[in-house]
Amino acid sequence: MDISVVVPLYNEEESLPELTAWIKRVMDAHNFSYEIVLVDDGSKDKSWQVIQSLKEGDENIIGIRFRRNYGKSAALNVGFAAAEGDVVITMDADLQDSPDEIPELYDRIKNQGADLVSGWKKKRYDPLTKTIPTKLFNSVTRSMSGIDNLHDFNCGLKAYKKDVVKSIEVYGEMHRYIPVLAKWAGFSNIQEQVVQHYPRKYGTTKFGPGRFVKGFLDLMSIFFVGKFAKRPMHFFGPLGVISFLLGFIITIWLICEKLMSIANGTVYRNVTDQPLFFLALVAIIIGSQMFLTGFVAELVSRNGTDRNKYHVDQVI
Incomplete structure (x- = not known):
């Protein structure tokens, strides 16, 4: 299988049919063999019923449902475990990430030798209360991790070599630091790609201001564990x-x-x-x-x- 698209989601019933149809159009246009792994992180709306309906009409869709809300990191970790494609693509379910980026991301992993390609939303459609803290957060992460070629660590649109997702464990709020986890696991060819960012079409954001505090604490954890886990x-x-x-x-x-x-x-x-x-x-x-x-x-x-x-x- 060429590509696994892993989509963590929480209360995204409106966007799922449009997202999966968009992914299917891109895959069919480039003759990719693929699967779409939809991980429902304990949604309280009708997201799971929508996934069941989509599954009936498309055998390429795999649905995984949590009994309760565990967080994006847990959803990604389970999605990575289920993924079978040679290249694994992650994206958010809110239609702010474009499936049209998939072919180029796939090419950079499969044919150009990248281990991980992280999206960079160079032009964002988010309020200043979100973009300014994000820039500060990214700056701190670059300086502490040594990965100085990435501008947006938290972009949901990323591509991975299969070996990468099978070698790392994502938990807590660690989804923001997957490039750092990959680096500690020995995958050094980490690249960046400017991607299109769209305004949110349905619903509201699921992340509050507390995520920056949790993110900083997780960064400290990664820094310590990555360097001193085997020699404290x-x-x-x-x-x-x-x-x-x-x-x-x-x-x-x-x-x-x-x-x-x-x-x-x-x-x-x-x-x-x-x-x-x-x-x-x-x-x-x-x-x-x-x-x-x-x-x-x-x-x-x-x-x-x-x-x-x-x-x-x-x-x-």
């Missing part, structure tokens, strides 16, 4: 040692200063009367805790079921 002591250990040594050196300096004042016959405050003493004490305690945290995390990591799980590219 390399993160906690140096910080703990530095903090402990800093506190220890300050304490020794205060004690030596006290002893010298006694030897010289000068009056000097008790060590415990100085603010630096309590700063040193806090530094020692924090350093010890961080070192022990790294030690415990190392034990957990070494006893994990995936401690020796690595992504192998080729065996000859």
Whole structure:
């Protein structure tokens, strides 16, 4: 099979018939073999009934329904597991992403060797309350991830080599960072394509302002897990040692200063009367805790079921 189109959706009953018909026209025009994986993320409207109706008239449609709303990341993860195409395309169900972009995305994966191609909505039809935070969010993600050639990490329209979606796990709010997950999994050929963005035709957006806070926290999680999941002591250990040594050196300096004042016959405050003493004490305690945290995390990591799980590219 050439292409799997994975579409996560929540309360999109109006747009589904138009979206699937649009995808079908594009696929038929280019003679692609394909499947459309519609993942209903616990919709409260008639989305599932619409999917059932569409399935009856088109054997290329696969419907998956959650018992409740789990979020876009969960829907994508399940859709990736079900996808069988050599190239996997993701897009939103609100008709703001254009299926007309599929042929070029497919070509860049299949024939030009890209591992992942992320869409860039260069001209957006969203309010400033959404576009300005998104630009800031993308800037922070670029600097922290090292993927400096992407302008829009959160664009729903993306294309993947099949190996990519089978090698990553998407959870929480991690759908915003799939290019980062792919990079940590060893897929380095990550590209970008300017795509058409359309105004929302039906319904309202399903994401509120809280998504930016959750997104930032997930970025920190990805940064830590990607670098230190198999060696947490390399993160906690140096910080703990530095903090402990800093506190220890300050304490020794205060004690030596006290002893010298006694030897010289000068009056000097008790060590415990100085603010630096309590700063040193806090530094020692924090350093010890961080070192022990790294030690415990190392034990957990070494006893994990995936401690020796690595992504192998080729065996000859």
